[in-house]
Every structure is written in C-alpha cells, then in structure tokens.
Amino acid sequence: MSLVRENLLTQLNYTPYCGNASCVFGMPRTAFNGNQMECRCGWQSQFEPEFIEQYKAAQVELKQNEKAGAV
Ligand SMILES: [Zn+2]
Incomplete structure (x- = not known):
C-alpha cells in the first residue's frame, strides 16, 4: 500500500x-468531494x-476515536 493510501486510512x-x-x-491539499x-x-x-x-469507513472510525479521546 502506498504511503498516501496508508495516511488516508489512518489520519x-x-x-x-x-x-x-x-x-x-x-x-495545495485536495478536498474530498464524496467520491x-x-x-x-x-x-x-x-x-x-x-x-x-x-x-470513508476509516474516517468515520477515526472521528469516533477522536471524540472518545482514544487517539
Ligand atoms: Zn490543483
């Protein structure tokens, strides 16, 4: 897996x-447009x-972790 892909799934x-x-x-950095x-x-x-x-699934999870203070 490329570093970019890894970052997309973990950051x-x-x-x-x-x-x-x-x-x-x-x-510049790009923005996610939904697709x-x-x-x-x-x-x-x-x-x-x-x-x-x-x-998308990884980002949902990362957000939940952040809210839970688990990061
Ligand atoms: Zn450009």
Missing part, C-alpha cells in the same frame, strides 16, 4: 496534495470505488 481528515504538476494553485479527492484546479484523484469506501 483523520487527511487528503493528499493535488497531482497536477501544472496546478495553477500551486498543488474522489479534488483540487480547485479541477484535478481529481483516481482511487477505485472500493478504496474510497474503505477511506
């Missing part, structure tokens, strides 16, 4: 940087739907 609210080398915004990580320049990640489901 709360983690998003990777924009993958567009000619990004007009300077390759993929998206940059304001229009770039989107291409994670397979299975991984996105894994990501």
